[in-house]
Amino acid sequence: MTIHLSPRGGILSGTVTDKVSGAPVKGISISYLDVDGKASGGAPLPSDGEFHVTSPTQCDLVIVAFAKGYKGWVYTDRSNPSRPVLRLAAGERKLVAIELEPTVNRETPSTVENIAIALIEPRPMGDSRADVKQ
Numbered sequence: 001m002t003i004h005l006s007p008r009g010g011i012l013s014g015t016v017t018d019k020v021s022g023a024p025v026k027g028i029s030i031s032y033l034d035v036d037g038k039a040s041g042g043a044p045l046p047s048d049g050e051f052h053v054t055s056p057t058q059c060d061l062v063i064v065a066f067a068k069g070y071k072g073w074v075y076t077d078r079s080n081p082s083r084p085v086l087r088l089a090a091g092e093r094k095l096v097a098i099e100l101e102p103t104v105n106r107e108t109p110s111t112v113e114n115i116a117i118a119l120i121e122p123r124p125m126g127d128s129r130a131d132v133k134q
Contacts, residue, residue, distance in 0.1 A: 008054075008057075008090060009054040009055050009056055009057055009088070009090065010054070010055045010056070010057050010088025010089060010090065010091070010092045010093070010094065011052060011053070011054055011055070011088075011091075011092070011093045011094070012030070012032075012051075012052075012053045012054075012055055012063065012086070012088070012093075012094050012096065013050075013051060013052040013053070013093065013094075013095055013096075014050070014051060014095050014096035014097055014098060015049050015050050015051075015097055015098065016028045016049045016050075016051065016065060016067070016098045016099075016100060017049055017097070017098070017099055017100070018070075018099070018100060018102065019099040019100060019101045019102070020101070020102055023049075024048050024049025024050070025049050025067050025070065025100055026047065026048065026049065026067070027044065027067050027068060028044070028045050028047065028049070028051060028065060028066070028067045028100075029042060029043065029044045029045065029065070029066055029067065030042050030043070030045060030051050030053050030063065030064070030065050031063070031064045031065075031066075032053070032055050032056075032061045032062065032063050032064070032086075033061065033062050033064075034056065034059045034060065034061055035059075035060045035061070035062060035085060036059065036060070038056075038059060039056040039059060039061075041053075041055070041056075042064075055086075055088055057088055057089055057090045057092075058087070058089065059087065060085040060086070060087050061085060061086050061087070061088075062074065062075070062084060062085055062086075063075035063086050065098050065100065066100075067100055069102060069103055069104070070100035070101060070102055070103060071100065071101045071102075071103055073098050073099075073100055075096065
């Protein structure tokens with residue numbers, strides 16, 4: 001006897017890569033929220049850039065991906081970019097390739113410019129005089 005179980009939800013799967021280097025992103029989180037507020041979920045996925053998430057069906061979901069050191073990503077349907085939601089039927093599979101943009105350019109070291117430093121000399125408690133040096 002063979003038993004085939006069909007998933008009760010939709011299945012969202014795909015890859016998450018660094019937009020600059022193309023390397024798989026580790027420690028990703030994929031979350032979803034029903035626009036009507038009836039369902040939400042998701043989880044951190046400490047993987048090698050691949051993910052598989054089961055989602056509720058017959059509702060409009062906002063899908064978000066994020067990882068430490070990267071800007072967040074929101075699913076957008078290319079056929080209707082003004083409506084960033086996903087709707088899946090039971091057992092339906094959607095494959096997406098997500099590219100996360102680093103928050104800092106890793107090719108160039110970070111620098112800090114235009115810093116003002118004020119040196120304040122300690123005064124005894126209660127002394128409110130200010131010395132102005134010219």
